[in-house]
Amino acid sequence: QVQLVESGGGLVQAGDSLRLSCEVSGRTWLPAVMAWFRQVPGKEREFVAAIKKFDENQEYADFVKGRFTISINGNRDTTWLQMNTVKVEDTAVYYCAARTRIDISTMANDYDYWGQGTQVTVSS
Secondary structure (H helix, E strand, O other), X not given: OEEEEEEOOEXXXXXXXXXXXXXXXXXXXXXXXXXXXXXXXXXXXXEEXXXXXXXXXXXXXXXXXXXXXXEEOOOOOEEEEEEOOOOHHHOEEEEEEEEOXXXXXXXXHHOOEEOOOEEEEEEO
């Protein structure tokens, strides 16, 4: 099995920066793609960013391009989401996700493992 644990959420002001972390444990070799999704009450979980472990190729949702950066450590067991210039509309629960297939997907249903989520609240 694969376990994902997120950390780093909290309350920040608009324009601030925040870094989320996702630690992988268990069968750490299984995930090929790591991603971040977010969800607000009453809405579907939406794709934020993803990174391939093999070549660190990245993909971003349009609404975070230029503001958020996804990265991964050398051991491939920790993934970060650097969130800069956050906006009130970035308020959500952020989830780390892992996919065993090697291609990036923006669809939540294509991911095999999920963390418990971390709340990010941006005040104006």
